[in-house]
Amino acid sequence: MDGTSLTPEQEKLNALRQVLPEAFSEGKIDWEKLKATLGEDINFSNERYVLNWAGKSDAFKVLQMPTTKTLIPAKEESVNFDETENIFIEGENLEVLKVLQKSYFGKVKMIYIDPPYNTGNDSFIYPDKFSESKADYEKRVGDKDEEGYMTKDGMFKKNSKENGQYHSNWLNMMMPRLYLAKNLLRQDGVIYISIDDNEVHNLRLLMNEIFGEENFVAELIWKKRVSPANDSQWFSSDHEYVIVYAKNKENWFPIRLDRTEKQNSYYSNPDNDSRGPWNSAAYTCNKNKDERPNLYYPLINPNTGEEVWPKETAVWAYSKETHEEHIKANLLYWGGDGKSKSPRKKQFLTDAKPVVSRSFLEHSDVGSTQSATLDFLKLFDHNYFNYTKPIELIKRLIKISSESDKNEIIMDFFAGSGTTAHSLFEIKKELQGNQRFVCVQLPELCDEKGQSYKDGYKTIADISKERIRRAGKKIQEEIKSEIKKIESEIKKLQGEIPTDENKAEIENLKSKIEDLKIQDLGFKVLKLEDSNFKQWQQIEGKDAKALAEQMKLFVDPISENATIENMVYELLLKSGKDLNSKIEKKSSFYKINGNELILLLEKATQENIDSVIAEKPIKVIALDKLFKGNDQLKTNTVLQMKDAGIEFKTI
Known part of the structure; x- marks a missing residue:
């Protein structure tokens, strides 16, 4: 509520919204919907089942x-x-x-x-x-x-x-x-x-x-x-x-x-069954005798000798053969006094399965x-x-x-x-x-x-x-x-x-x-920050001075606030290694996950290039500025890495 009065247009829109709410979308009139609601002949453009909204393509x-x-x-x-x-x-x-x-x-x-x-x-x-x-x-x-x-x-x-x-x-x-x-x-x-x-x-x-x-x-x-x-x-x-x-x-x-303690508490052992606590399930199912005629048959209560039939609308859940197996396995419970009109089937806690969500x-x-x-x-x-x-x-x-x-x-x-x-x-x-x-x-x-x-x-x-x-x-x-x-x-x-x-x-x-x-x-704890490496900014038009300034910046592509440790983590991520990768600091380079990756970030000499190659890494990334003024060392490094089957990249 902003304290301003409604305009006549807003009042009319509110009145229309009360009568035709289906003609509005996100508080505004959808003219195609309004015409269709009023019975006008209209063809919706691109009719198909799709979720669409303002700004989707830009998102x-x-x-x-x-x-x-x-x-x-x-x-x-x-x-x-x-x-x-x-x-x-x-x-x-x-x-x-x-x-x-x-x-x-x-x-x-x-x-x-x-x-x-x-x-x-x-x-x-x-x-x-x-x-x-x-x-x-x-x-x-x-x-x-x-x-x-x-x-x-x-x-x-x-x-x-x-x-x-x-x-x-x-x-x-x-x-x-x-x-x-x-x-x-x-x-x-x-x-x-x-x-x-x-x-x-x-x-x-x-x-x-x-x-x-x-x-x-x-x-x-x-x-x-x-x-x-x-x-x-x-x-x-x-x-x-x-x-x-x-x-x-x-x-x-x-x-x-x-299973919880509460769920297990529903199991007991009233007849001291040696197999431990149990609960019981109904012996009938929801089918009638016309649907399952083979499940409509009499049982004999062993305690009374009485013949027991299921209801015609709810026959036994088991065939005669399965019922005989239940008798042999002592799985039937005929109630506390043994005179129930229908048995129940024992289900033991030891056989109980974990619970479905x-x-x-x-x-x-x-x-x-x-x-x-x-x-x-x-x-x-x-x-x-x-x-x-x-x-x-x-x-x-x-x-x-x-x-x-x-x-x-x-x-x-x-x-x-x-x-x-x-x-x-x-x-x-x-x-x-x-x-x-x-x-x-x-x-x-x-x-x-x-x-x-x-x-x-x-x-x-x-x-x-x-x-x-x-x-x-x-x-x-x-x-x-x-x-x-x-x-x-x-x-x-x-x-x-x-x-x-x-x-x-x-x-x-x-x-x-x-x-x-x-x-x-x-x-x-890690924090989202700008890259440790300067990013090339696209120059609009043909501004030679701006382009020269941009080129000057890239004499050294390392950002002013960059640190060696931060560069290690950035290159680790950009190489597809996760944040729990094992980082091992050697005298002049960093090993990532053993020999998966080596980062050369502080100095490049023939001696430490040889040390890197001796580790037999899969990939090596080095700062290009480390080779500044020594093109021969860089050329030799590229050739040595290639001969050793090592992927070599410079930044």
Whole structure:
């Protein structure tokens, strides 16, 4: 509400919208729809089933626009940088996804994101001026203040419902990110997207276009509220959705869940069966005697000798032959007094299978918005977020998507409060999991009047990193406590009379201690920054002076702020190596993953060229300026590398 009065035109449009809402699209009249609604003979141009919106073709241009950005390490903000395989990237996620394309293409097992819901109060980055140049766009998403923080005014655009392209702007923001995300998924990978009623319909259509309708898996419903919102004008909004798509549905199936204590409690052993606890299932089915005449036959109750027939509308579920096998296996239960009119079939707990996931997620199983707040407050004195997801919800999604004993990548490029990373740490403690995360969060400035800013957190990314640090520290303490309990249990078993059973249990407990000790609860922090190498700027027209200045800059292509370490990480990424590649510093060069890649960045002499060749690398990258004034050395190096079968590149 802006305090201005409606114009006569607006009043007429509002009146028309009341009568013919179907003739409007994103708040504006769709003239073709209006004519069709009024019965005029009209042919819609290019009639076909397709999702279209304002700016779609230009959003593809943004998708295809290559990035010149890179990632640089921030070791001082990391935890156990050199050993950990968990990654936290601070930067604008579209640019980060582009940077990661070569190194992480087809390597991610699971992606979970919780993007802006487009409620009308959201601010997010979307390209609203498609005529802007690549340089202008990069400047807008990279504007920083004097302290080096990204400026909110330059990057973010509020997308209110009064905006004429309200849905289009959201789709323009989401589409390129989802395309790039799909590239990163393995063939047996899966993506989960949290969303609510504002955009769930458009998200489904967008995902059908990007992933293929055939790869839609489910639309999970998460009951997020414990109690209703009684101040709601229409309905209490008690649920949200989690949309699930596989990279290739033929290759991905959800892992069944372990049975809970509550589920196992339904099994008992009233007749002291030696096979242990059991529950029972009906012995009839939903077919009638006309449909299954061979299943309509009498049974004999062995306790009474009485002949028992099924109902004509619900015959036995098993043939006579199978029934005889059930008798021999003692699988029939005729009730507590043995006089039931129909038996039930025993199902033993030892034969019970893991549980299939259900599409309705109860807050009692996976947490609520209230429990999400409590999760956060276990680590911080104040809650800095209005809406976060509970740890149990994300743990559930990880458990059904990734096997804990495999070194699989879990990604979240809308990391927000850091719930995904925290959830994975909890799984590491619970299941001694080997998965690792890659989380991405924009350094979005916090409100200077808000509690988080007062507590010293200038950006959302700062809060995310601190949550991961605190979660890791807390879980590490819990692991130490768990190890002490296990050691006490081992000591107790060792004091008992030795048996094969308790010897095996002792070894099992010792193994668990070792698994707990090696849990990776650290994370590398990397930040999106400009390239360490100067980028050629296209000169408009025939400005000889400008061209000369450009040529002068490229006498040394290394940027003024470049460091050797930052160049190592940039070249590592540009060579398709991931951020956990093993980097080994030798006297005059860097080895990446053994002999996969060698980087020559500090000096080039015949002696260290010979040392590089002796390592028998697959590929070598060197700075061209190292050969400045020594063309003979460069020529000899090229020939030596070729003779040794080594791919050689200079920058």
